[in-house]
Amino acid sequence: MSRPSPAQRTPRGPSRRRLPLLALSAALALLLPLSTLSASTSTAAEPGTTTTFTALAWPGATVKAGSSPRVNGAIEGWKAGRRVYLEQLVRGYGWLVVGGATTDSAGRFALTLPTSWLHEALPYRVRVPATPRATQAISPASYHGVVPARSLKGKRSWWTRIEPGVRYRYNACQVIPWRVNLKAARPGALRDAKEAIRRLGVATGITFEYRGQTSHRTGNLETWPEDTNLVIAWLTPKQSPKKFPGRVVAWGGPQQGLWMRDYEGRTAMTTKSRVLINGNVKVPNGFRPSKDGGGPQVGLNSRGTILMHELGHAAGLGHVLKRTGQMMSYKSTTQYEAGDLGGLNEVGKAQGCMLPLQGASRLAPPPRLDD
Numbered sequence: 001m002s003r004p005s006p007a008q009r010t011p012r013g014p015s016r017r018r019l020p021l022l023a024l025s026a027a028l029a030l031l032l033p034l035s036t037l038s039a040s041t042s043t044a045a046e047p048g049t050t051t052t053f054t055a056l057a058w059p060g061a062t063v064k065a066g067s068s069p070r071v072n073g074a075i076e077g078w079k080a081g082r083r084v085y086l087e088q089l090v091r092g093y094g095w096l097v098v099g100g101a102t103t104d105s106a107g108r109f110a111l112t113l114p115t116s117w118l119h120e121a122l123p124y125r126v127r128v129p130a131t132p133r134a135t136q137a138i139s140p141a142s143y144h145g146v147v148p149a150r151s152l153k154g155k156r157s158w159w160t161r162i163e164p165g166v167r168y169r170y171n172a173c174q175v176i177p178w179r180v181n182l183k184a185a186r187p188g189a190l191r192d193a194k195e196a197i198r199r200l201g202v203a204t205g206i207t208f209e210y211r212g213q214t215s216h217r218t219g220n221l222e223t224w225p226e227d228t229n230l231v232i233a234w235l236t237p238k239q240s241p242k243k244f245p246g247r248v249v250a251w252g253g254p255q256q257g258l259w260m261r262d263y264e265g266r267t268a269m270t271t272k273s274r275v276l277i278n279g280n281v282k283v284p285n286g287f288r289p290s291k292d293g294g295g296p297q298v299g300l301n302s303r304g305t306i307l308m309h310e311l312g313h314a315a316g317l318g319h320v321l322k323r324t325g326q327m328m329s330y331k332s333t334t335q336y337e338a339g340d341l342g343g344l345n346e347v348g349k350a351q352g353c354m355l356p357l358q359g360a361s362r363l364a365p366p367p368r369l370d371d
């Protein structure tokens with residue numbers, strides 16, 4: 001008998017659940033082991049039976065977040081008990097397993113298209129790995145986007161980069177660890193931060209992991225907590241490394257980046273990022289609409305929406321001036337709207353994984369910090 005093909009060693013169940021653990025194993029490691037790369041599954045030995053799809057029904061091109069759209073199908077050949085995988089094409093990585101099922105005695109299977117993060121149309125396919133007795137079957141790609149259940153304001157093109165000309169973003173194929181400094185925070189601050197981070201994760205496809213509190217104030221890169229990328233710090237103006245002039249109540253942005261590459265070329269991978277909030281300023285908690293405009297300015301916004309705005313900066317977005325209904329303009333709303341989501345897609349997982357540039361890694365230019 002031949003060795004089992006790599007595909008057969010793929011653990012059962014959707015592999016995206018394993019993503020955080022694996023990505024943690026090394027700071028710069030890509031997120032999944034080679035065993036889930038379909039490129040390595042083409043070596044089934046002496047297949048006796050040809051596996052073919054006899055039916056495959058995809059959901060619509062656009063599916064709603066939080067829904068459970070089904071991919072139904074059936075195979076012929078060796079029918080029963082075959083593992084079937086739903087895979088999504090991740091740029092710079094390859095096909096990533098995002099769901100799995102096992103065929104019944106009639107060869108039928110049902111997969112669920114994941115809707116946990118929002119993105120424009122991305123290619124999906126169904127793959128039945130080879131076994132020692134049967135060939136592999138791979139479906140043609142089918143394109144699907146995930147949109148919020150609510151309707152969006154504005155246009156998808158209404159976004160900018162925080163550092164014009166530099167594609168600053170988190171490496172979406174790593175878990176992004178974050179901490180809070182609650183030195184000058186009021187009650188409920190951590191709860192709002194967790195909800196704002198959750199919303200950023202839905203909008204970008206990036207997995208953020210809370211690592212607890214820190215006393216770090218983000219002024220000193222040398223003493224940055226080692227296992228942390230993002231620090232959200234509530235500080236008094238005296239404690240803050242960055243002043244809060246006029247009505248500015250918060251700052252956000254990448255703090256340090258490494259030059260890397262992705263499918264589009266050179267990109268700056270954010271390795272340290274921060275959100276600074278003036279703890280002396282009392283703002284309503286939660287995610288309330290602002291009365292007269294918005295933006296991270298005194299008296300105009302709630303703590304949760306300020307956090308969302310600053311986290312947009314930390315993720316690499318700049319302001320969108322004179323547009324209404326956009327988080328990244330000063331006319332904030334309580335949700336990320338069309339332009340925000342368009343921009344957050346451009347700095348998120350939809351842009352795929354990053355790879356090192358050849359030669360020694362070099363620091364990207366220091367990015368701006370935006371209020």
Ligand SMILES: [Zn+2]
Binds near residue numbers: 296309313319328371
């Ligand atoms: Zn801003």
